[in-house]
Amino acid sequence: MRIVSHTIKPALKGRLARLDTLARNLWLSWNFDAVSLFIRIDNDLWLAAGQNPVKMLGMLSQEKIDELAADQSFLSDLDEVYARFQRYLKSKPWYRGPSDSIIAYFSMEYGLDVSLPTYSGGLGVLSGDHMKTVSDLGLPLVGVGLLYRQGYFKQYLNADGYQQETYPENDWYNMPVERCVDQSGAPILITVDMAGRSISAGIWRVDIGRAQLYLLDTNIPENQPEDRTITATLYGGDKEMRIKQEILLGIGGIRALKALGIKVAATHMNEGHSAFLALERIRSLMEEFHLDFHSAMQAFIPTNIFTTHTPVPAGNERFGIDLMDKYFRAFVSGLGLDWNEFLSLGRENPFDNQESFCMTVFALHLSAKSNGVSKLHGEVSRKMWQGLWPELELKEIPIGHVTNGVYPRTWISHDMLSLLDRFLGPKFYFEPDNPEVWASVDRISDEELWRTHERRRERLVATCRQKLAASYVRLGMPDGEVLRSSDVLSPYALTLSFARRFATYKRGTLLLEDPDRLIKLLSNKDMPLQLVIAGKAHPHDQSGKDLIRELVHFSRREDVFGRIVFIEDYDMAMGRYMTSGSDVWLNTPRRPLEASGTSGMKAGMNGVLNCSVLDGWWAEAYTPDIGWAIGSGEEYQDQDLQDKIEAQDLYDLLEHEILPLFYSRGRDNTPRAWVAKMRASMKAIGSQFATHRMLKEYYSQYYEAALNESRALEADGYKASVSLAAYIDKVRRAWQRVRIVEFKDDGAPVVSRGTTITVSVLVDLAGLSPDDVAVECYKGRLSSKGEILDGARLPMTLVGPEGHYFRYQCAMHGEITGQIGHSVRVLPSHPALDGRFIPGLVRWAQ
Ligand SMILES: *Cc1c(COP(=O)(O)O)cnc(C)c1O
Numbered sequence: 001m002r003i004v005s006h007t008i009k010p011a012l013k014g015r016l017a018r019l020d021t022l023a024r025n026l027w028l029s030w031n032f033d034a035v036s037l038f039i040r041i042d043n044d045l046w047l048a049a050g051q052n053p054v055k056m057l058g059m060l061s062q063e064k065i066d067e068l069a070a071d072q073s074f075l076s077d078l079d080e081v082y083a084r085f086q087r088y089l090k091s092k093p094w095y096r097g098p099s100d101s102i103i104a105y106f107s108m109e110y111g112l113d114v115s116l117p118t119y120s121g122g123l124g125v126l127s128g129d130h131m132k133t134v135s136d137l138g139l140p141l142v143g144v145g146l147l148y149r150q151g152y153f154k155q156y157l158n159a160d161g162y163q164q165e166t167y168p169e170n171d172w173y174n175m176p177v178e179r180c181v182d183q184s185g186a187p188i189l190i191t192v193d194m195a196g197r198s199i200s201a202g203i204w205r206v207d208i209g210r211a212q213l214y215l216l217d218t219n220i221p222e223n224q225p226e227d228r229t230i231t232a233t234l235y236g237g238d239k240e241m242r243i244k245q246e247i248l249l250g251i252g253g254i255r256a257l258k259a260l261g262i263k264v265a266a267t268h269m270n271e272g273h274s275a276f277l278a279l280e281r282i283r284s285l286m287e288e289f290h291l292d293f294h295s296a297m298q299a300f301i302p303t304n305i306f307t308t309h310t311p312v313p314a315g316n317e318r319f320g321i322d323l324m325d326k327y328f329r330a331f332v333s334g335l336g337l338d339w340n341e342f343l344s345l346g347r348e349n350p351f352d353n354q355e356s357f358c359m360t361v362f363a364l365h366l367s368a369k370s371n372g373v374s375k376l377h378g379e380v381s382r383k384m385w386q387g388l389w390p391e392l393e394l395k396e397i398p399i400g401h402v403t404n405g406v407y408p409r410t411w412i413s414h415d416m417l418s419l420l421d422r423f424l425g426p427k428f429y430f431e432p433d434n435p436e437v438w439a440s441v442d443r444i445s446d447e448e449l450w451r452t453h454e455r456r457r458e459r460l461v462a463t464c465r466q467k468l469a470a471s472y473v474r475l476g477m478p479d480g481e482v483l484r485s486s487d488v489l490s491p492y493a494l495t496l497s498f499a500r501r502f503a504t505y506k507r508g509t510l511l512l513e514d515p516d517r518l519i520k521l522l523s524n525k526d527m528p529l530q531l532v533i534a535g536k537a538h539p540h541d542q543s544g545k546d547l548i549r550e551l552v553h554f555s556r557r558e559d560v561f562g563r564i565v566f567i568e569d570y571d572m573a574m575g576r577y578m579t580s581g582s583d584v585w586l587n588t589p590r591r592p593l594e595a596s597g598t599s600g601m602k603a604g605m606n607g608v609l610n611c612s613v614l615d616g617w618w619a620e621a622y623t624p625d626i627g628w629a630i631g632s633g634e635e636y637q638d639q640d641l642q643d644k645i646e647a648q649d650l651y652d653l654l655e656h657e658i659l660p661l662f663y664s665r666g667r668d669n670t671p672r673a674w675v676a677k678m679r680a681s682m683k684a685i686g687s688q689f690a691t692h693r694m695l696k697e698y699y700s701q702y703y704e705a706a707l708n709e710s711r712a713l714e715a716d717g718y719k720a721s722v723s724l725a726a727y728i729d730k731v732r733r734a735w736q737r738v739r740i741v742e743f744k745d746d747g748a749p750v751v752s753r754g755t756t757i758t759v760s761v762l763v764d765l766a767g768l769s770p771d772d773v774a775v776e777c778y779k780g781r782l783s784s785k786g787e788i789l790d791g792a793r794l795p796m797t798l799v800g801p802e803g804h805y806f807r808y809q810c811a812m813h814g815e816i817t818g819q820i821g822h823s824v825r826v827l828p829s830h831p832a833l834d835g836r837f838i839p840g841l842v843r844w845a846q
Contacts, residue, residue, distance in 0.1 A: 010057045015075050016068060018082040023053035024176050026208040027085055029113040030132060030409035032417065034081050041068065051573065052115035055174040089210050093138020094430070095699070101265030101710055103141040103703055105130065106253055106274035108245075109152075109234055110145050110213060112206070114573045116175060117151035118215070120234055121501050121536075122598055123309060125572065127270055129407035129598075133691040135209030136430055139699065140707075142262060143213035144253040144274075146245060147172065147204050148234045155536045155569045159475050161552025163537055163545045167233060177204040177215065180260060189222065190255040194244055195326050199227050201248060203256045214260070216252050235538070243323050246359070250276030254284065266303040266706035268698075269367070271310075272317055272359030278304065278366045279328075283335055289718050293337045294729065297366070299721035302709040302834065305702045306367035308360055308399070309595050311380045312505070316360040324357045348387055364388060364399070368709075368836055369702055372401045373596040376619045380592050391825075391842035393778070393791050398837065400701065403617055404596040405694035408432040408686065411602035413580035415452050419444060433693035438683040446675045447668065453607050453678065458491040460581025463574075464532055465489065467567050488562040493528040494662045496611075496654075497582035499570050502537035502544035505593040509547050511586075512554055513647030521651070522563040527659040530563045532578060534570035575599065580606040584658060587612035588646065591619075591635055604685030607678035611653060613646065621688065626681040628653050709834075724832040727772070728841075731828050735841055737766035738773075741805060743824055743845040745812075753814050760809040761824050761845065762802060770798050774829040775808040779822035788821050796824065 012020050019037070028034040038053050039046050042064070049056035068074055107127035111119030119125060127143065134141045153165035172179075180188045180203040189200045200222040206213040218230040230244050237245070254277050257264050269275055278300060285296040310316050324343065332342045344350035345365045346357035364370055364385060372378035378401025382394055389397055409417065409429075420428060424440045431437055441449075469486040477485075489495070502508050511518055511531070521529045533551055537544025548566070555564045567574060579585065585603035587594070587610070594616035601617060604610055610627035612618045622629050630649050636642035665671050687693070713721060741764050747757035759777050775798075780791040796808035812822065826843040 010060065010065075012057065012065065014069065015078060016065065018078055019053075020057060022082065022085060023057055024178065024207060025085070026112050026116075026132070026176060026206065027088060027135075028053055029115070030407065031081070031084070032414040034085070035414075037074075037078060037081060040074070040077075050115060051113075052175060054115070054176050055171075058174050091430070094136075094696075095138045095140070097140075097707075099140040100263070101140065101707055102257075102262055103139070103266045103268055103707065104144055104253070104257055104262075104264045104277075105134075105141055105268045105270060106144045106249060106277060107270040108145065108249060108273040110143065110206075110215075111572055112208065112213075113176075114571060116177070116206070117170060117571075118145065118148055118234065119572075120152040123271060125406075125575075126404055126598060129405070129410065129691045130270075130695065131208045131211050131213055132407045132410065133405075133695045135211035136692065137695055137699075138210065139695065139703070141211070141268075141703075142257070143206075143208075143211070144249070144257065145213065145215050146231050146234075146249055147177070147215035147217040148231055149217075149219050150233045150236075152234045153236075153536070153539060156471065156474070157548070157552060157566070157568055161549040161556075161566075163548050165539050167236075172204065172217075177206050179203075180205050180214070187220075188256075188259050189220070190216075190252055190259050192248060192252045192255065193331070194227075194247060196330070197224075197227070199223060199230065199244075199248070201231075201252050201256070203260065214253075214256055216248055216256055218248065239319065240323060242317075243319055243327055246273050247276055247327060250274045250278075251280040253277060254280040258284070265710035266305070266703065268305045268307070268703075269363050270307050272306070272308070272363045275306070275359045275363040275366070278362070279331060279335070283331075285718070286335065291718055291722065292725070293335050294725035295718065295722040298724045298728070298832070299713050299718050301366055301836075302368045302713070303706045304367045305698075305706060306363040306370040307373065307402075308363075308370060308381055309373055310360065311372075311377055311384070311593055311595050313384060316358055318356040318358045320356050321354075361385075361388065365839075368398075368834070369705075370399045371702070372399060374403045374617050374620060375401050376592055376616065377401060377595040389837060389839050391839075391844065392837060393788070395791070396837070402694055402697045402701065403620065403689070404598050404601075405689045405691040406598050406601045406605070407691045408605055411576065411579060412605050413456050413576065415455050416580065416606055419448065419452050431692065432690040433687055433696070435683070435687040438687045441679050441683050441686075444679075446670050446672055449607065449678060450670045450675050454491075456581040456606070457495055457583065458581075460495065460532065460577045461489045461491045463577045463581075464565050464567055467574075468565055471568055484562075488565055489530050489532070490528065493530045493563075494584065494659060495530050495532060495582045496584045496586055497532040497534075497578045498586045498588075499532075499534040499575065499578050500587070500597075500599060502535050502547050503541070504543055504547070505590045507588045507590060507643065508533070508535060509550055510588040510643060510647050510650065512550065513643055514651065515554070517651045519557075519560055521654055521659070522560045524659075527663045528563070529654065529659060532565055532567060532582065534567040534574055534578065536570055575602070579603040579608060582608050583662060584608065585610050585612075586650075587615075587618065588630065588650070589613055589615045590639070590642070591615040591631075591633065601685055601689040604681045604689070607682050609674075609677055609681055611650070611658065617689065621685060623684070626677060626684050628658065720832040724830055727830045728828070728838065731768065731772060731841060734766040734768050735843070737764065738768065738826055738843050739764050739766075740824060740826065740843065740845040745822075747812075751814055753817055755814050757812045757814065758809055759796070759812060759822065759824065760799075760807065761796065762805045762807050763826055764805050765826075770806055772829060774827045775824065776827065777810050777812065777822050777824050779812060779820065781816070782819040782821040786821070788823065 022028050109119045109124030110127045111124035112128040131143050150167040156164050187202050191198045191200050201216045201218050202220050204215045219228045282296045282300050285299050346362040347355045372381040381399045382397040423444050424437050427437050465486045472482045472485045552566050579602035585608050597616040600610045613630045614633040631646050740761050742762035745757050745759045775796045777794040778791045780788040783789050794810050796810040799807040824845045828841045
């Protein structure tokens with residue numbers, strides 16, 4: 001049967017057509033006055049459409065459309081919002097540089113809005129917030145991802161509290177995405193080879209303010225049925241499906257940008273999923289500038305940035321050699337690259353032929369700069385990947401950190417936002433990372449801040465009641481039970497919330513460690529505590545699902561019923577209710593396994609106080625005036641013991657500090673000391689953890705340098721990359737024989753401060769010239785174990801040749817007292833290396 005299809009769009013004419021324009025740009029999602037237009041048309045329809053403006057417009061009856069077209073007050077409000085949107089698009093951006101060279105940002109998922117379910121959790125929300133901020137700041141960056149036919153699963157619980165999953169189909173024609181077409185109106189397609197088959201993909205565009213995101217889609221008639229499923233589900237398939245998705249994202253993504261005429265100068269891999277893009281960018285550099293593989297690789301590396309998110313070794317994605325062989329043998333041989341050399345780029349131990357291919361290792365090897373997502377996670381990552389640079393000291397491992405953030409206008413409730421807009425002024429929109437702007441929170445009265453917060457708590461409680469009752473109805477519970485479920489929680493009680501993925505390290509059940517103590521807190525009549533819990537377990541994670549069931553069973557106990565609820569299907573919408581309507585936000589990861597965490601930032605900006613283990617972002621944000629710390633940053637060997645200690649610490653905090661502070665009220669029932677903490681939390685967390693701070697750091701630490709490198713390399717026809725590749729080849733051949741044959745100094749064992757010590761070495765350069773290397777002294781305080789701490793690098797100067805060798809020396813001044821140590825090393829030196837270390841090419845004195 002041949003089916004012919006047409007896309008039918010709602011017929012909105014004249015000024016009403018502007019509704020359609022607004023509906024198709026994600027700008028709407030963070031501008032409540034735009035959302036309000038849709039709610040005002042028909043609130044029930046808005047909810048029935050899943051808060052999706054495009055879908056809602058398609059559902060409007062012609063009668064309603066005619067009515068709106070004649071409603072002058074509606075039209076004038078629409079004009080006003082539309083004008084604001086236009087002003088936004090034309091506003092002067094923070095970024096004022098050239099926009100001819102583009103950074104392409106790659107992520108497996110994007111959480112932009114509930115109306116676009118192409119995300120599973122934290123990583124997606126981060127990418128979505130990244131893109132919104134790119135729009136605000138006007139950065140020359142486009143996003144690349146995949147368009148999943150089913151997105152991530154929706155969660156519901158069976159009668160036993162066990163998680164079930166459904167996968168609703170996304171209807172792209174009724175969502176804020178636009179198919180990319182050429183001048184003739186035909187869809188733009190790209191192709192990618194997968195194990196000898198050519199797979200086609202279409203491209204869809206998402207407009208996010210003035211930024212663009214491009215999503216690839218294999219669900220098109222040009223493909224075989226099995227290939228159409230490559231973009232069927234997010235994190236749903238087996239390993240082979242996963243490698244196909246990652247080939248599509250990385251290689252297909254670069255091809256898509258080329259097909260769209262976008263010139264990519266630099267790439268940012270947000271997590272290792274997209275690391276195959278390196279191969280396509282290298283291939284395209286080889287083709288366009290007639291470079292060999294190694295020269296093109298040296299041209300690529302300085303223009304690539306990699307962000308790692310995984311502090312658990314097992315969490316770093318690996319592919320077996322059989323799969324790599326099946327999907328990459330032909331591609332790699334086409335590059336003229338030796339197969340084993342290629343595999344070694346993805347191996348921790350390049351000499352282990354059995355080791356599988358690790359995407360994180362591959363990405364680290366192919367990025368001049370990499371980063372973790374909090375200060376602590378940067379440290380953890382340097383330790384975890386130290387083996388890739390065995391000759392370097394820990395602090396020299398080239399992995400830095402940029403702490404994650406959240407996009408304030410998405411995550412601060414509209415009640416609180418309108419209060420903040422009123423007091424913080426227009427600067428707040430574009431500069432939420434400015435502490436001076438946030439200082440005006442002090443001008444809001446205690447009463448108004450508290451009333452606004454209480455309104456959010458009421459809304460959260462109402463939402464929980466609705467959701468719980470709906471799930472009771474679905475489960476076929478008796479009417480009496482349904483009625484009881486629609487009266488759970490109190491709008492006035494201290495509400496402690498916990499919502500996140502149910503992975504074991506997040507310890508979703510830590511609160512149940514001592515059930516009696518928890519029950520005592522929950523059933524206290526004078527100072528009641530109530531709990532709202534939500535979160536999904538990965539469909540294959542049985543232990544995560546067991547945790548959820550345990551919580552649900554506990555919540556159904558008679559003695560705590562109505563004081564603890566589990567809400568199904570945690571998503572961005574529920575996340576917003578919870579992070580704005582709770583009083584305390586709880587996070588209990590097993591340190592240091594939470595790379596950053598972002599939900600606590602959302603809470604903090606809303607005046608919800610954090611009570612968390614000192615891990616991820618909270619390890620750097622916590623101060624006693626803004627929230628509470630569980631423990632003091634210890635790490636334990638015995639996990640059971642850790643759970644016991646930290647649970648007791650949490651109960652103590654609740655009983656002795658949190659509950660008494662919350663219930664200490666003045667005559668007007670405002671908890672002034674609590675409100676003072678809310679203020680402090682909003683100011684500190686609002687300015688420090690806005691994505692605007694994060695993007696500015698990515699720009700100044702990474703993007704700017706990558707763009708400059710790209711321009712400079714291209715301007716000189718990649719001569720520097722060719723010369724660097726040839727240089728590395730030469731140095732590698734000689735390096736085995738490079739050594740320090742003599743290492744001495746003229747200092748006595750004990751010297752007084754200020755004495756100058758001359759360090760002198762004799763180096764065998766094995767035929768290399770002194771211009772090819774740098775010789776340096778590395779010195780610092782000695783630890784009790786005899787290691788150099790806080791090492792500083794001191795260049796040594798060439799004195800001259802001595803026979804076959806070269807003498808270098810430097811002068812050290814004893815500035816600090818105590819036990820000082822030094823060593824010396826030889827490093828490669830080439831202008832295009834720009835301070836980069838090359839694994840294997842560092843020679844220390846033996
Ligand atoms: C913010 C958010 C997350 C990430 O929160 P973490 O604190 O990193 O666990 C996950 N899922 C949703 C729906 C979110 O809104």
